[in-house]
Amino acid sequence: MNHEPAERRDGNTPGVETIAVAYLLAAGGDAGLALRRAIADALADLGEAERRTRQRDRLISRGYVRAGPLRGA
Structure with missing residues (x-):
């Protein structure tokens, strides 16, 4: 299994150790x-990501139906 380093290399977001200590x-x-608490927060974030994905998929689908397929593509 591939895990991110304890502290992220980009320095823009906290790493695992920082988050664990904060919790x-x-x-x-x-x-x-x-x-x-960490698991509850992760599940909430996952649920929100799934909701956004479904919303995006609906918008894409609606746009395809309105515009129709591209012809000659």
């Missing part, structure tokens, strides 16, 4: 609670 601090040192 652990926010949970008052309770590792179980920190893990559950």
